[in-house]
Amino acid sequence: MKNGVVIVGAGHAGVQAAASLREEGYDGPVVLVSDENELPYHKPPLSKTFIKDGDAKPQPLRGEAFYSGSSIDFRPGVRIASIDASARRLDIAGGGSLGFARLILATGSRPRLLKFEGTELSGVVSLRSLADARLIRELSAQSEDVVILGGGFIGLEIAATLRAAGRKITVVEAVDRLLGRAVAPVIAAHVRQRLEAMGVRILTGTTISRLEREGGRVSAAITSTGERLPAQMVIIGIGVVPNVELAEAAGVAIANGIRVDQHMQSSIPEIIAVGDAASYRHWFTGGDVRLESVQNATDQARLAARTIVGHAEPFSAVPWFWSDIGDMKLQMVGLTQGGDSHVVLGDLAENRFSIYHYAGSRLLGIESVNRPGDHMLGRKMLGAGFSPRPETVAAGPEGLKAALAAFQDTVPVKATA
Structure with missing residues (x-):
């Protein structure tokens, strides 16, 4: 079988890229690789209804029949160890390889970590995957007090969700306001007022110095001012880091993400990058950006497919975002x-x-x-x-x-x- 397109990452960007290749008439092999053992799913609900409702099921991006019906070779539970760009080959962790004519990296991002005493304890979690959401849901059922580190969208969505489920919530944000990178101060102040009216306690200009334990599980967070915040669960939501390691080791240019041009091509033209991991010069602002949103991921994936079939135009999608907080x-x-x-x-x-x-x-x-x-x-x-x-x-x-x-x-x- 001839080499075709291999897509690494089966989130919103990867699945859309596979679908768009077929929609654009690409008739070669398409292999979609995921390091999760799950049918690809919608991520936005994970911070809302999924963690509150014990009966909630993940929402698949596409039904299982879509992949076989579209001749998309979906391979769950596969981790790529390295890229040999000159040989156009992916080496699979544990053995084996995949050849490619074109490679789409939809590797996404991972939660930024904090390092201080206690972060290794049971009950200290971040949210990025379905497995994380399942763990948060399980721990929430056992927790009365929850401390959330980070006043961005993910942290505040979880805060509103768990507060509505009856938990005592404290949000700790290091800078002097919420949503500092995301929205205007008037929006941030409005969100804070509504959350506090719900009973969410919000501490801005505050950091955590250490976590206390009871047995092997977290029991409290100690602030930089010495206040003790009871917590049977601590959720870290202080932003994400793009997954660029595979690309960087293969010699692809990196600049706050995998650097791509207006056609989503990296410094190695056979390698394309889309979604959270891709950085580029934005047509609207003229500045360099890396956008973390479902819309950006899917729009870039559509253009990547068009680039591969030879019908590409420069990326010009208007960026838009959303968040449901209470x-x-x-x-x-x-x-x-x-x-x-x-x-x-x-x-x-x-x-x-x-x-x-x-x-x-x-x-x-x-x-x-x-x-x-x-x-x-x-x-x-x-x-x-x-x-x-x-x-x-x-x-x-x-x-x-x-x-x-x-x-x-x-x-x-x-x-x-």
């Missing part, structure tokens, strides 16, 4: 770093509002809480390259829709091949 659906579109002004639409007191971020007269992005219509309209505006004036935003959604329609009427229709 009664707040946060939706973000665009990249708002470098903004110098903003317009607020809606009412914070009603838990329904959006923030439109500008750099000068250019709309950079929109952050919404429980206003999905604003989010969807924002995706259309940024996709069209339309920046409404702040006074148009302030007039409300209907005026924005009319302004977008008028703008689109003036844009020449792109020629189609």
Whole structure:
């Protein structure tokens, strides 16, 4: 059998790449390799309903019949030990090898670790996989007090979920506010207020110096100020590290991830990278980014398939993200770093509002809480390259829709091949 495409990693990016290859007409062999012994599954629910509901089942990305029906050779429980780029060969841990004509690395990321006394104890966990979620669910049933280290999306989603399930939750964040890398201060303050109203205790500007034990299990977290926080479970959610080791050892260029061009090709053209592990020069900001989102992973995977079949165009997807924290659906579109002004639409007191971020007269992005219509309209505006004036935003959604329609009427229709 001739060598075809091998995809390493069966998360959202890897599965989408396999599906898109077939959708794009690729008829060669496709091998999808996963180091987990699970049918590929949706990850976002793991921090929410799955860890709260003992009867919840993982949600497969595709049914089992999809892989056989699409002639995708799915291989679970396989760990790749190394890449021989010159021989176009993957060496499998424990023996064996896989040849490839093209290689897609969808290796994702792993939780960033902390090193201080007690992190090796039973009851200290992170969330990245289905196995992690199962462990958190099991430990939660045995825990009254839970300490969460990290005030990012994952930590806060888990905090809201476990608090709703009746646990006593303390969130410890090292910097002076929540969601520091992710959203504007007004959103962060709103999220904090809603969580505290639920009964979640939040400590910002605070770190943990050590963990206490009872037997071999964690019993408390000791803060940098000496406060003792009872904990039968400690969840570490302080961000992730891209899985670049395979690529780096193979001689692929690395820069805060596996460096790729606008067609998702690495410094070795036969090797493509997509998803959390890929870093690139973003078309919208002109800066180098590595985006951790399902949307980015699947959009890059689609383009990777098009690159392989020879129908590639430069990557130009509008980035968008979401998070469900308690009664707040946060939706973000665009990249708002470098903004110098903003317009607020809606009412914070009603838990329904959006923030439109500008750099000068250019709309950079929109952050919404429980206003999905604003989010969807924002995706259309940024996709069209339309920046409404702040006074148009302030007039409300209907005026924005009319302004977008008028703008689109003036844009020449792109020629189609």
